Amino acid sequence: MTTAQLERDLRALAEVIDWPETADLVPGVAGDLVRRPAAAGRATTPWLPRLRPVLVASVVTIALAATVLVVSPGARSAVASWFGIGGVQVERQEEAPTPAASGRAVPPPAATLENGLGVPVTLAQAREFVDFDVRVLDLRADLNRTGGGVYFDQSVEGGMVHIVYHVQAGLPSTDSKGVGALLTQFQGGDEPTFTKEVVRGQDVQFLEFDGGVAMWVTGRSHLLLRNAAGEPLRHTARLSANALVWVDRRGVTYRLETALDPDAAMELAETLK
Amino acid sequence: MRRHQAVAQRAAWLITGSSEDAADATQEGFVKAWRALDRFRDDAEFRPWLLRIVVNTARNRRRSAWRFDALRVRAAAAAAAEMTPTPEVAAVAHDEHDALVAALRRLSKKDREVVACRYLLDLSEAETGEVLGCPRGTVKSRLSRALDRLRAELDAVHPAAAGGVS
Numbered sequence: 001m002t003t004a005q006l007e008r009d010l011r012a013l014a015e016v017i018d019w020p021e022t023a024d025l026v027p028g029v030a031g032d033l034v035r036r037p038a039a040a041g042r043a044t045t046p047w048l049p050r051l052r053p054v055l056v057a058s059v060v061t062i063a064l065a066a067t068v069l070v071v072s073p074g075a076r077s078a079v080a081s082w083f084g085i086g087g088v089q090v091e092r093q094e095e096a097p098t099p100a101a102s103g104r105a106v107p108p109p110a111a112t113l114e115n116g117l118g119v120p121v122t123l124a125q126a127r128e129f130v131d132f133d134v135r136v137l138d139l140r141a142d143l144n145r146t147g148g149g150v151y152f153d154q155s156v157e158g159g160m161v162h163i164v165y166h167v168q169a170g171l172p173s174t175d176s177k178g179v180g181a182l183l184t185q186f187q188g189g190d191e192p193t194f195t196k197e198v199v200r201g202q203d204v205q206f207l208e209f210d211g212g213v214a215m216w217v218t219g220r221s222h223l224l225l226r227n228a229a230g231e232p233l234r235h236t237a238r239l240s241a242n243a244l245v246w247v248d249r250r251g252v253t254y255r256l257e258t259a260l261d262p263d264a265a266m267e268l269a270e271t272l273k
Numbered sequence: 274m275r276r277h278q279a280v281a282q283r284a285a286w287l288i289t290g291s292s293e294d295a296a297d298a299t300q301e302g303f304v305k306a307w308r309a310l311d312r313f314r315d316d317a318e319f320r321p322w323l324l325r326i327v328v329n330t331a332r333n334r335r336r337s338a339w340r341f342d343a344l345r346v347r348a349a350a351a352a353a354a355e356m357t358p359t360p361e362v363a364a365v366a367h368d369e370h371d372a373l374v375a376a377l378r379r380l381s382k383k384d385r386e387v388v389a390c391r392y393l394l395d396l397s398e399a400e401t402g403e404v405l406g407c408p409r410g411t412v413k414s415r416l417s418r419a420l421d422r423l424r425a426e427l428d429a430v431h432p433a434a435a436g437g438v439s
Contacts, residue, residue, distance in 0.1 A: 001427070006420055010392035013373055017393065018347040020292035022279040029274065029303045 030085070030213035033206040085215045087188020087253040088245045117162040118153030126150050130159045132187045132252045138271035139165045139181070160186040171268075172259045174241040181258045181268070182241075188253035207244075209266050214246035216262045244269055274303065277323055280394055284324055284404075285331040287389050290342040298334050302327030321396070321403035328404055339385040341378050346370045376426035384419035391416055 001009075123143040127134045129152050142148040143163065153160040163183045167173045171180035205216040241257040244265045248254065256269050278299065285295035285302070306326045313322055332338045346367060377385060390401040391412070402412045 001424055003417075003420055003424075006424055007392065009369075009373060010388065011395070013346075013370055014393045014395060016346045016370060018345045019283055020286050020295065022282050023292075023296040024275070025278050025282075025296065025300045025303060026274055028300045029307070032300065032304045033307065 026085075027213055030206045030215075031208070034208050034213060085213065085245050085247060085253070087186060087247075088215070088255060117151035117164070118155070118160070119151060120147050121150050121152045122146055122148065123150050123163075126152050126161045129154075130161060130187070132185070132250065134161050134185065135252075135272045136163060137165065137181065137183060137256075137268060138273065139171065139268075140168050141165050156186065158187045160184060170264075174257070174259045181256060184255040184257075186253055187251060188247065205262070207262060207266065209244075209246055209269070210248060212246065214244055214266070216242065216244055216265075218242045277320055278303075280320075281324055281327045284328055284390070284394055286343065287341065287393065288328065288331040288338040289335045290340055292343075294334055295331065298331035299327050302330040305330065318400065318403065321400040324396075324400070325404045325406065337382075339382055339389060341374065341385065341389075344374050344377070346374070372427060372430065376423055376430065379426050380419060380422055383415065384422055387412060387415045388419050388423065 121129070122145060123134065123136065125146075136143060141163070143150050149164040149166070151162040151164070153162060161184070164179055165171060165181040165183070166178055167180040173180060174182075205218075207214045207216050241259050242262070242265065244254075244256045244258075244262070246254055246269070254269070254272070256265060258265050258268065260268065281299045281302065282292075282295050285298040286292055289295050289298060303323070306323050309326070313319070377388065380388070386405060387401060390396045390404055391398065396404065398409050398412045398416075401416075402409045405412070407415070
């Protein structure tokens with residue numbers, strides 16, 4: 001038997017090995033980052049059981065001491081597609097992406113928040129346009145008229161719904177004048193539909209929320225919409241705010257941007273109905 | 274992360290021989306990698322860097338690593354092979370796969386790990402070197418010696434297998 005034949009046989013063997021089924025470790029890894037803050041994450045730390053998000057029915061809010069990741073420029077290219085929650089993928093870059101860097105002509109960010117969100121619709125219309133149940137926060141808003149704060153964005157497969165809430169009691173203003181919260185929701189699968197580009201120095205924390213794990217991304221960020229093939233579509237205007245990202249049991253991805261702290265943001269997110 | 278978890282769990286499974294241990298070791302390795310990202314060199318390849326952390330984590334869980342105790346040929350693959358070209362030929366192929374697994378188990382641990390990385394996990398020589406912590410040239414020489422010994426094992430136990438499986 002020649003070496004080439006033996007190599008071929010070994011590769012053929014790899015094809016017929018009874019490999020164990022691949023476990024989805026994303027919830028477990030994220031859960032462990034919640035449960036074991038980095039400072040305590042030594043080799044001697046007892047191993048904690050993998051998190052089983054779907055088994056936890058009630059909303060749990062904890063973990064302000066969650067892992068804080070200070071982004072390293074050295075990790076820039078390495079962590080593309082490294083971690084995601086639902087349809088949102090975290091990538092870390094030293095600088096915010098530019099149209100040139102994205103490899104194709106991309107319009108600059110919209111001048112105002114609303115200009116970048118899609119077509120203004122009523123809440124009833126938005127619910128007709130998408131296959132998932134559009135949920136709303138328990139906040140004062142006039143969502144039943146066009147221009148009341150609901151936007152339908154069809155640039156991604158399946159559609160995306162944005163709801164803008166204006167400043168009100170308990171909801172401070174973000175950098176976008178008069179805007180207190182931006183709630184984005186879409187049916188996200190395993191593949192990220194859009195990417196939150198996290199620039200150098202930003203923090204990503206993992207929080208236990210809604211029976212699973214949420215990402216808490218702080219500071220100025222840049223968001224890039226991608227199509228199903230992963231190609232950049234356009235930059236979208238977003239608040240320079242903190243974002244809570246999570247997925248519910250039906251696979252709908254939510255992204256809530258506010259000027260709130262994580263506790264308050266989760267408390268607000270719990271009002272979704 | 275999902276992009277790398279399959280190969281990482283396979284590597285950990287080959288080391289530990291347990292799917293449960295493999296999942297735990299991979300998860301632990303991923304958490305370590307996430308926390309060590311600031312030490313990742315920008316000019317390095319990410320996958321082998323990640324796999325090395327997972328492999329080392331799995332090794333620490335099992336003193337006797339890369340034993341291939343749980344390595345089996347899929348029953349479904351054997352059944353499918355029986356359809357073509359003839360049941361007799363398929364049965365021979367299946368037997369020879371089993372003989373190859375048995376011969377792999379008789380190799381030294383150092384031989385098993387380099388063969389596993391290169392052929393069973395389909396890593397490149399460079400990736401294999403990164404995962405095992407040795408230069409690419411060392412990978413080439415280790416592979417060459419491991420294949421010689423594997424061939425000798427096959428010839429000694431089952432001379433007919435010298436004709437190949439495929």
